[in-house]
Amino acid sequence: MSPQQANSSMKKRVTDLICIFSDGLYEREEVVAVSLLSALSGQSIFLYGLPGTAKSLIARRLSKVFKDSTHFEYLMQRFSTPEDVFGPVSIQELKKDNYIRKTEGYLPTADFAFLDEIWKSSPAILNTLLTIINERIYRNGGKDEKVPLKVLIAASNETPPPNQGLEALYDRFVMRIIVNPMEERENFEKLLDGDAASNDVEIPDGLQFSHDEFEQLSCEIVKVTISKEVFTIINSIRVSLDEFNKDNPKIAVYVSDRRWQKIALILKTSAFLCDRTEVISVDTLILRHCLWTLEQNREQINEIIEKCVKQFGCANNEKLNSWELDHKDLEKGISDTFFYTENIYDTEKKENVLNYGGNSGYDNDSFVKWFDSTPPIKFTKGTQKAVDSRIKGTFVKACEDSLSSLAEIINDTQSNVAIQKKLNETPFVPSDKRELVLDAFNSFLKELENHKLNSEHLLKKVQSYEISNS
Template identity: 30%
Template sequence: MTLPIEPTAAQQAAARVRDAVHSATVGLIEREQLAELIVLAAVAQEHLLILGPPGTAKSAVVRRVASALGGRYFEYLLGRFTEPSELFGPVDLRRLREGVVETDVSGMLPEAEVAFLDEVFLGSTAILNTLLGVLNERRFRRGHTQIECPLRVCVGAANALPDDESLAAFADRFLLHLFVEPVPDHQLEALLEGGWQSERAPLAHRTELSDIDELSRRVPLVDLTHARGLLADAIRKLRGAGLSLSDRRIVKVQRLIAAATVLAGRDTATDADLWPLFYVMPTREAQASAQDVLRDSMSAAANPTLRAAVEHAVLQPVSRAARLVEAARSCLQAGADAPGTATIAEALLREIDANFDAKSLPPELAAERARLIERVATPT
């Protein structure tokens, strides 16, 4: 008799993080990808920039994911007249009376473990220069104050990439770039239902920041030998198509690949883990072109923890089908009496039929589609 193999500590941590992310995105339609990228960035110890119009639930997703992950959270909406003290803390008056200029960082950004900065490009030069030290070195320096920052991930948000060269250089410090759009027409019913429910729905699953730290510790231990050659080939394809990345971004993408590997429950990177390269492309146009150029290189992309992020990156039917199967099962497990179940089931059916015809529909997804139809047809 063969005994079942016990999951490793990393696999258990990844499973808890996956459950927490799914819980955080209940009702937030088409935003699973954003939540998953926050987790990927946190495990890789990198940062994420979200670009999109106002009202697309950017801040709502970040807040819910931060709550699900635990840890100290800091959020601020920057403006033209934002003072550095509003982010980093005021001068410590007690120390100032002693002739020493120090900053009281209590409850401010230097003490945060997860941070969200909305309209990040509106910050002054003084703010952005100080932010660079916090983001790059996890260190805060101001006057006599020099402290190590416990920051795991900073999420910045803006409506669009800046044209100013100095601001564009600051944007480049966010390794992951995600462009979000309003929810599409076929998901409007689910958006309305989900938005109504999510305002009152508590988080069903939470995890601890120690799970993120457990996964982060394993990132430098990932074997990248095979994936490194595949990554180099992918970079050559991008360059051949006129798509370039800085040497710094090329080197850093390895951390994302290693983080994706760990979140998939493995310690050796394969061709299934190259997909974060898509999100390292800095502009919307570059990402769209990269999808075509790298279609063959990323055909094997997969990740059981970050399915929505993978699907958007590679636009492959296999990854889309896997995500829809999981979403259908989650909907069906919620029970017919759960609020919004029928609306979510109908939205999933519309999405399945919009992406697959009878010939291309995978058997596993076909089975879940039939169960969804039965759920919708059965009165509660």
């Protein structure tokens, strides 16, 4: 299969995998989808939810995404030791005064690892995990061993306890996915009436990813670009997070530069797996799973993301901003040219009075009375001036050009709406959330129509202005 053929079928391939992994897991499609996305981008995953919500089952099924992978799984507890996760110390090597672990069959030799109740583990294990996740290296007896780990999934019903030095490790779990208990009655009854979902799933040939394909995937993903509107959305989210942190210092959210870089990689992976070469607005809704840190700030962070997508998710925002600046200059130029910007006083008598060398025509009392009063207004502020036809024609042309530029933005946006509906079809964002982007386009179109009405009104006003007869 050529690279072009592989790319054209990537979306269907991933969609089929999501369908297989979700079979029998009611209300878990999004959890499976974004977990698979994170796995294929090589980023660690944190599944957060109450016991009995199928976190372990999801992790076991996702391990099947890689062909011929080695899977490691362990349930953490307070008394877990490094031997449980990284392997026992070799007695033979110890006799030679070498402290080396036998890692075969343990996490350092696994392609795919699942650690349940991760925060219950000891600092010795968690600190070693940090190096493995960061550098894919395990230090064994003073020697660095390359770890083949592609994906680490951790699960817990709690976020890491504060003041335990776990912030750095938690920061490495870029994808943080809520796994809630079932809500729909129909699905709950299906769960009660059906068979238990199996850990094993049958995956047809051609759907799993080999090691070489995974490496090639990484090379292709970095070529994906990020659209201007996505940069605008992300920057607006960052500003909103700063404001949120000032107002909520106890539940503040810190997103490191490294974390933003990993998030961008996930967004690029989302675009590539949807057969696109560019990250678009709909992809940024995946940030709902990446930015929250505590249960107490999750909903508020979600609201910030959705608000920014609605506000800046439409293409052509930048064009409209530029048009608005030009149009404001045009309006000011029209106002300054066609209207008096301040009261113009009739100073003719005043000039005569101040002509001390001649007879002013006023006696002394009249002079003092007139001098102390305000001279009469000749032209009131806002009164229309009479300008020559050439100047008026220049402004009429400018108004017509402004309307023409706006029409181009409107036409381009309307075309984008039709295209966007197709581009928005991504398995990584639920359909109700995808509608937010279309809502942003529709709101943007309404704003454009309002600008059009105001521009047409301005043109008619300029056309109706008087011209001087001179």
